[in-house]
Amino acid sequence: MKIYTKTGDKGDTSLVGGSRTTKSDIRVWAYGTIDEANSSLGLARAKICNKEIKENILLIQKMLFEVAAEIASIGTESYKERINEEDVFKLEKLIDYYDELKPQIHAFIVPGGTEESALLDISRTIIRKSERYIVELKDYYKVNEQLLKYINRLSDAIYTFARYLDYIDIKNKVKVNIGLYKKNKLDREFARYLVDKCIVKALEIGVPMVITVVDDSGNIIIQERMDGALLASIDISKNKAYTAAIFKKPTHELKKLSEPGEELYGLSNMKNVITFGGGFPLKIEGDLFGAVGVSGGTVEEDMTVAAYAIKIFKEVFTYGVREE
Structure with a gap:
């Protein structure tokens, strides 16, 4: 047929x-x-x-x-x-x-x-x-x-x-990506990329800031102070990142836990520990790679910039692409 x-x-x-x-x-x-x-x-x-x-x-x-x-x-x-x-x-x-x-x-x-x-x-x-x-x-x-x-x-x-x-x-x-970064840890190049993105975000909201990225042990990988940022923000930014790394939690979540009657009461009295917003751990599926700390604006402004770093961090892990 x-x-x-x-x-x-x-x-x-x-x-x-x-x-x-x-x-x-x-x-x-x-x-x-x-x-x-x-x-x-x-x-x-x-x-x-x-x-x-x-x-x-x-x-x-x-x-x-x-x-x-x-x-x-x-x-x-x-x-x-x-x-x-x-x-x-x-x-x-x-x-x-x-x-x-x-x-x-x-x-x-x-x-x-x-x-x-x-x-x-x-x-x-x-x-x-x-x-x-x-x-x-x-x-x-x-x-x-x-x-x-x-x-x-x-x-x-x-x-x-x-x-x-x-x-x-x-x-x-x-x-x-987790396997690759766990093997090589969080490198300076990636940390630099996150800091640069944070600077762009800080410029958008019009606040000069200090941005710090630390490794999973809380040791500084890179710190950047924007022109005009408060000198006090240098230590605050570093301590926010350190706190987020060693406790594996955003610093604002530690505030309630450190109040009287809570399990971490007295935490805020420890040296180098910050219990207000602006520090976030860099985590993917429970694995800690480091942390970012931002200081220079209000707590809300610091958290906005730090949260943006987390967003960028997850995007790079998810898609393996970094914007120029």
Whole structure:
């Protein structure tokens, strides 16, 4: 049997049951876009290494044949509902399962974290496009409510797959980076990078500061005093970093613990120990690499700059990229 039939040479095509319609029919747009999504998922599946995700995508691809067949039968004598409530429920279980395996996301994600997730994000947008065509179908035909729900949940499922794969990739990178930095410890180059970022942040809020980075034993790696910073801030910054390192806690958390009746009462009387904000430990997944201490502004301003250093520190560990 030949692949080409010549029956569509004039711009029409067959629906399920054999009836003919133009290729510009909204039904053709809808099931054609489902076919596009299926092919896109096939490419993603071919690139993905995670066996469980691959198997779930394959099951979804097989279901998309049923989806396309149902759409291609709408408005014909051969119409049959192929997607049901159970199919929607299975997708919801998948979404919930993978959503619980990763941290919650509270912001828009820029696609392209990995090749695998990028391909899934392309598939997701094609599925969204097919959903819009199916919604338009409702203006002309009665559409199975469960079919529309299934496509809506499907884009969510593919999104969840993509974010889970991004999360696994990030976890693996963090493990590698932890191993590398534990071997070499926190070096001066990285400490210099953190200090430079803190200076940029301090300039943004308009306060000259002293920034100190120490190693995991509280020994100074680097200290920088911005022009105009208070001389007293030199020792305060150093002691904030030292305190955060030896207690492995942000200095502001020690304030309450050092009050009368608390477990660290009298701590504030110890030499070189600071119990107000501005010192943060540099930790990843419980591993201590050092600490940063900032002084020069109000406690809130010091904490803002020090917290920014922690953000930069975690970003470098997570993505392995330093901004110029």
